[in-house]
Amino acid sequence: MRGNVRILSRCLTCTVIVAGVAVNHAIAQTSSQTAFRVDYAYMCYAEESQTEYFVIDSYLVTPWATVLFADEPTWSPDGTRIAVINHGTAVIPSVTGTSCITESVQGKDLFVISPFGGSAVNLTNFAEYAPIAGPAWSPDGGQIAFARSTNTSWQIYGINPDGSGLRRLTSTALLHAAHPTWSPDSARIVFECQIEAGNTDICVMNRDGTGLVRLTSELGSDFSPVWSPDGSRIVFSTSRFGADNVLALMNADGSGVAQIGTGIQGRPGSWSPDGARIAFTSTGSFEEICGVITEICYGYTPDAIYMTTPDGANVTVLADPGSNPAWMPRRPLARFRPTCEGLTCTFDASGSVDAYATLTSYAWNFGDGMSGTGATTTHTFQTAGNYQVRLTVIDSNGATGTTVQPVPLPTLVASFTSACSGLTCTFDASSSQGLVVTYSWSFGDGTSGAGATTNHTFGLAGSYQVALTQTDIYGVTATTVQWIVVPPPVASFTFTCTGLTCTFDGSSSQGAITDYTWSFGDATVGFGSVVTHTYVTGGTYTVTLTIRTSIGITTATSRTVAPNGPPAASFTVTCNRLACSFNASGSRDLDGTVVSYAWSFGDGTTGAGVNTTHAYPVQGTYSVSLIVTDNRGATGAQVQSVTVTRQPQKH
Numbered sequence: 070m071r072g073n074v075r076i077l078s079r080c081l082t083c084t085v086i087v088a089g090v091a092v093n094h095a096i097a098q099t100s101s102q103t104a105f106r107v108d109y110a111y112m113c114y115a116e117e118s119q120t121e122y123f124v125i126d127s128y129l130v131t132p133w134a135t136v137l138f139a140d141e142p143t144w145s146p147d148g149t150r151i152a153v154i155n156h157g158t159a160v161i162p163s164v165t166g167t168s169c170i171t172e173s174v175q176g177k178d179l180f181v182i183s184p185f186g187g188s189a190v191n192l193t194n195f196a197e198y199a200p201i202a203g204p205a206w207s208p209d210g211g212q213i214a215f216a217r218s219t220n221t222s223w224q225i226y227g228i229n230p231d232g233s234g235l236r237r238l239t240s241t242a243l244l245h246a247a248h249p250t251w252s253p254d255s256a257r258i259v260f261e262c263q264i265e266a267g268n269t270d271i272c273v274m275n276r277d278g279t280g281l282v283r284l285t286s287e288l289g290s291d292f293s294p295v296w297s298p299d300g301s302r303i304v305f306s307t308s309r310f311g312a313d314n315v316l317a318l319m320n321a322d323g324s325g326v327a328q329i330g331t332g333i334q335g336r337p338g339s340w341s342p343d344g345a346r347i348a349f350t351s352t353g354s355f356e357e358i359c360g361v362i363t364e365i366c367y368g369y370t371p372d373a374i375y376m377t378t379p380d381g382a383n384v385t386v387l388a389d390p391g392s393n394p395a396w397m398p399r400r401p402l403a404r405f406r407p408t409c410e411g412l413t414c415t416f417d418a419s420g421s422v423d424a425y426a427t428l429t430s431y432a433w434n435f436g437d438g439m440s441g442t443g444a445t446t447t448h449t450f451q452t453a454g455n456y457q458v459r460l461t462v463i464d465s466n467g468a469t470g471t472t473v474q475p476v477p478l479p480t481l482v483a484s485f486t487s488a489c490s491g492l493t494c495t496f497d498a499s500s501s502q503g504l505v506v507t508y509s510w511s512f513g514d515g516t517s518g519a520g521a522t523t524n525h526t527f528g529l530a531g532s533y534q535v536a537l538t539q540t541d542i543y544g545v546t547a548t549t550v551q552w553i554v555v556p557p558p559v560a561s562f563t564f565t566c567t568g569l570t571c572t573f574d575g576s577s578s579q580g581a582i583t584d585y586t587w588s589f590g591d592a593t594v595g596f597g598s599v600v601t602h603t604y605v606t607g608g609t610y611t612v613t614l615t616i617r618t619s620i621g622i623t624t625a626t627s628r629t630v631a632p633n634g635p636p637a638a639s640f641t642v643t644c645n646r647l648a649c650s651f652n653a654s655g656s657r658d659l660d661g662t663v664v665s666y667a668w669s670f671g672d673g674t675t676g677a678g679v680n681t682t683h684a685y686p687v688q689g690t691y692s693v694s695l696i697v698t699d700n701r702g703a704t705g706a707q708v709q710s711v712t713v714t715r716q717p718q719k720h
Contacts (some may be wrong), residue, residue, distance in 0.1 A: 102424040103339070103348060103374075103387065104131045104142040104151055104184065105394040109255040110369045112360040121360035123367045129153060130388075130425055132397070134186035140176065142395040143206045143213070145230070148402050148470070150181050151395075152192075152204045152213050152230075176201055180230065184402070192232040203248045206230075209255040210278065214238065216247040216260075223247045225260055227276075238278035245269065248293050251276075251323075253300040259284070261292040261305075270324070271305055284323030295323070295337045298344045302379070304329070304337045316349060318379060330381020336394075338374070342399035342425075346376045350392040357531055357616045399425050401470035411543025413449040413479055416441075418460055426464035434459040436476070453480040453503075453545065455587040479503055483539045483547040489557040496535065504542045513538040527555045533622045552620045554580060560616045560626040568703065569632045570603045575614050584617040590630075607634035607660025634660050638697040638707040647713045648684045651676070651693070665698040671711070688714040 105649030107290045109126045129139035130150065139153040154176035177198050180189040192213070193201070202223075204215040216223045225239040225246045238258070239246040245263035252259070255276060262272035264283060269290040272531065273279045285291045289308040296303055301321055306314045309326075314336060316329040333353035337606060353373030359366040371390035387394060393616025401423035408415045418431050421444075433441040435448050436456035450456065455477045462470050481503035488495050498508050499521045510518040512525050513533035527533060533555070538548045563572045575585050576598045587595040589602050592608030604610065608631065615625040634656035643650050656679075668676035670683045685691065690712045698704050 071666040076656070101132045102341075103394045103396050104129060104144070105338075105374055105388055105391045106130075106140045106142075107388070107391050109116070109390075110356065110358050110367075110371065112358060114360070114362055119362070119594040121362055121365065123358060123369075125369075130391070131184040131186075133184055133422065136182060136186060136189075139180070139182065139189070141203060141393050143204045144184075144395055144397050145206050146208050146210045146398055147470070148398040148400055149182070150189050150230075151184055152179060152181050152206055153189075154178070154201055154204060154215075155180055155189075179204055179213065181230065184397070185404075190232070192228055192230075192231075193235065205249045205251055207255040207276070208252045208253055211255065214249040214251070214258055216249065222263075225249050225258065225278075227278075238274070240278065240281070243281075245273075246272070247508075250295045251348075253298055259294045259303055261294060271319075273304065280431040281368055282323075285326070291317075291618050293336045295340060295347075297340050298342055304340070304347050304379075306336055308336075314351075316347070316377065316381075328381075329377060329379065330384070333377060333381055333384060335375060338394040339396040341376075341396050344379075346378060346633075348374055348376050348387055348394040348396060350394070351375055353389045353391075361609065374573055395490045397424060399462045401426070401428055401459045401462045402707040403460045403472040405458075405460050405472070405474065407458065407474070407476045409476070409478060411541075411545050412451070412453065413447065414476060414478075415445065416458065416460070416463065417445050419444055421460075421462050421470070423462075423464045423468075423470075426466040428462050428464050428470065430463045432461045432463075434461075450478055453478045479541060479543065479545070481505070481539060481541050481545050481547040483537050483549040485537050485549065485551070487535070487551065487553050489553065489555055492528070492530065492555045493524065494553060494555065495522065495524050496537075497522045498537055498539070501539055503539070503545075503547070505539045506542055507540045509538045509540075511538075530555055532618075552622055553621050554618055554620065558616060558618050558622060558624050560614050560624050562612075562614045562626070562628065564612070564628070564630055566630060566632045569605070569607060569634050570601065571630055571632055572599070573612065573614070574599045575616070577612070578616050580616065580622075581619045582616045583619050586615045586617075588613040589616075604634075605633045607632050633699070633701045633703050634658075635662075635695045636663050637702040638695045638705040640695045640707060640709070642693065642709065642711055644711065644713050646715055647686070647688065648682065649711060649713065650682045651680065651695075653679050653697065656695075656697045656705070658697075658703075662701045663697045664700050667696045667698070669694045669696075685713045 107128050107130050113122045113124045130135040138155050142151045142153050155178055162621040177195055179192045182189045191424055199218050201215050201217045204213055206213050206562040212227050214227050217226050222245050227238050228235045243262055247261050249258045257273050257275055259273045261269055263269050269292050270283055270285045271291045271294045272283050287309045291305055291307045294303050302318050304318050307317045310328050314334040316333045316335055317326055318329055319326040319640045335349035339348045350372050353371045356369045357366050358369055372392035373389035374394045376385050376387050404420040405416050405418040422450040431444050433446055436458050437450055441448055455475055457473055458476045459473045484501050485496050485498040510522050513535050514527055533553055536550045536555055540546050561577045562573055562575040564571050585598050587600055587710040590612055611627055611632050612630050613625055613627040615623055617623045639655035640651055640653040656663050666679050668681055671693050688708055693711050694708045696704055696706045
């Protein structure tokens, strides 16, 4: 649980001194135009240990939300998103509420959030821990630059706003590179750099990391540069004027360095969009935080955000406590909420905001070719679907803001299936899409029905046009029509095969058939009630016959055929005088197996088997034939001439 907080000597309207400069401490109205970090200090009492702890919670504050564990904000150019690092501390009470557990997050990833709060998107998802800092969104919206610590130094990286395209921009020649900010044209990045050990300067480079130029080279420290909105000047902190963190200005080329006012100290954070003010972080008001149980007090001085004119003549408080300010772009933020019933939607843009001026007009594009105006408006779409609705708001300064939001409308799609046996059919519309409340059937014979599923028996055979009309909860209707035939057409066929050639006969199919389409299972087709097809090889094929009636109704049936290719007979022979050996192991059957071998030796005698021998009675030339038979009865033959002699063969 959180203990009571007693804050002593907190100034709400008084005068404090910032490095010798008198500051008006009235909280400035412009805090509603920035995002910044706030640290809240208080005492947390742990009942189980009866101890009070001094705790600081860290938050990011936008004009419309407070986000825990977010720091160093930078706005997208259109003001709709903020890039932050995940950094900060907070007390998370224990489950029993009796202890104080401090949770700390050290920034290692870059996130994008909405200025209105909500979920954050992690752009980097770094696996290893390495601190990051100082993100800066380019004015053209195309890139976010940030600094990341390597093993030996900080360097500048770039990433696309969708998290893609991570790349290192600075070279290894730099000992240190941090706090990047963009030129107004997004062409260059100015940052603090270290080329010589112990001397921190201001450098500038092109957006791709090329063209490095050292703008300052004075001994000491120059850091935290921020480019002015018009691109002519750069504000930074320096120690060159005899004290640390003195605010200074220079021209964009590094010339004309001069301090702002006299000894104003702080870290520059952001220029106002018109370039008239600079927000910076410096020391805030001292606070004393005291416990209620122990009455132990802790002194605490948080950071505060101040504003100064570029000449230092007018310094005011922007937020106390606060740090790391980022001025939002000078444009309105368009937001709307749709509420739909059926095809009619009411659009409410009262959530649109403008931190600089008054909204004067609201222009709508409903994504269907129609448009509208007004902070609230109503539109009726003609059909269901997913519409991209665009709202553009304009303020009294002429600035515009736009948002696009998908508006899905309930889709009603009528569909049904039918299954008939004889004159009786079952109709099923349960797969239709939409919030359907009624189903109305017209069976095409003068009768009707209702329900998601229904049965109907027709009085006569014939063709009927069946219509289904559905109505959803919003009164939207959808209709679909199908032709059916009762009794339904029936596809059937017979076939006969001789070797690889098969004849298919579909004339037994029933119905008023106009088309017969055959798929032979080998990527070829045929047409007609009776067709013949020769396969290239034997095997098992699924043959499908699809018939089409005169009113376009189709039905199909499939059967398996197995054309048998004949085996190939092949043999070799070797002879020694009148005795010969025959070998038929080279015979093959591509779609089965060879089961028998029949030999005719040409002298009136026969033999069998894959291997056989034969002795001829007299020398001479004989015609030897081999017939092989496969497992399905097909045969193949080969004939060779064999010459035998009583004399040994000469080699």
